[in-house]
Amino acid sequence: MPEFQPNLTEVELLRGPLRLSVCPGLGGAITQLSIDGIDLLRPWDGTDSVRRTGCFVLAPFSNRVGDAAFEHDGQRYPLRSLSVEHPLPIHGVAWKRAWTITEQSPTSLCLTLTHRPEGEGVLDWPFAFELEHQIKLDDDGVALQLTLRNIDNRSMPAGLGWHPYFLRQDACWLRFGASSVWRNDPRNLPSQKTPIPTEWDFSTEAPLQEPGLDNCFVGRTGPVTIHWPNEGMQLTMHPSEALDHLVVFTPPAEMGFFAVEPVSHANNALCMDDPTVNGIRTLDPGETMQVSCRFSIARA
Template structure:
């Protein structure tokens, strides 16, 4: 889907912060660092967007069960765009080349348009445009997404970001939520439950290996990621629209974990009440907006 020869990066800088983006590779953020310290997993240079630091989730997040969903009485099939996942996952935007609309030394605006023509209708059956603004300022990164329904019909919609944080040895994580979705054998949500003690990060604690690939509900506070040995802390403050949080913690040896602010539950499109689980319905011409700010600061390094 991608051509290796055109996978070039755009670099933004502001003080100690440096951020790179590859528009052709899903518009992904390929590196984010402060004074040379990588906050996100740096891109390995391959043609896989899943090996980058962060990508956009649009027009839905995570998996769609059974490879289809219903909207206003009509059933729409979806195909998987990832060879590594049997079910449709993460929307369309991460699998498309984006266009550069505006570029500055510390800012970038990317755009993407989708038309459900031919096989494209199996990627997503509605026309849309999405805009992603990235700005380095005030010791952090400001991200803004705008998703506009350009179809003649209403469409269900969701937004989010999929950042991969580096472990960097002993890493501490903190976030609050009201409950969590438990998963079935297909890694689709089966039922809600209270957050068990081993998954409770309401007080900052070492990440370890909780084995999470779950969607938490009711996030109200910013997420904090702290690398005490290296003296770096990130505060991720997403807009109220992104009140779900997907947390993915593969084995520590893989060297990364993901904390994804998203607008709806995994597989919300297939749930009995998609709206109650965060899915928006956009009328023709209507726009959905979401923001996320990563505040990055140096702290006193300590031995853990």
């Protein structure tokens, strides 16, 4: 599938020293988050690739779908990949669509997106839905809220999350609590849920280093803290309770970024024996799913 040609116009929110920019036409992505001129998210490189932005929405599912198809209510639904960089369907639909601004103020933004499974869009996602993304700056940082509504006449499986890319900087420390982690097979799909090994344990603050992670942690409780000691900055993510999975991606340090993604379900949960046990929600017609995540930003 050819990449869509987006409108690359940005919208900027300001509150005191905090600056946040969004590109509605490029997957509704956050393209900058900085305080006093210090970038916290990886700043967008200005290209038409949403994967080069700072943060995008994951909906109506997170990460990969291993069989490029899933079953729901006794029917099998094929999916196509929307990314030339990934052979499997990944990250849902929202990051590959232009969003519409429905409300705007100097410190807040509301973006919406409607998907209808028409034509080839059936292979993107077979159910109709509406998404609303609220972004607000306040004295503490950034408040994000996602609402997904099933507007189909059938029930649909659903998952939500965010995919922020954080800057490594010269030194970076990470802390989060979880109960277990999925080990991956050669296709980078979860194959075995195990206790968290020592080298992947960030239950107490530890330097990020290069753990080589692209794994989903299960049973996240409490906040996620990212600390840049040289910059004297700390960002604390407070995901809502439903976002009890955490995908952590740590490419080589020379890449200059890492990802810590609060999500509602395990990677490939749509294809697991029991998707519900692994975080997938089933939304009846007209039913909504809502999640939130706060980024609290402070001088450390």
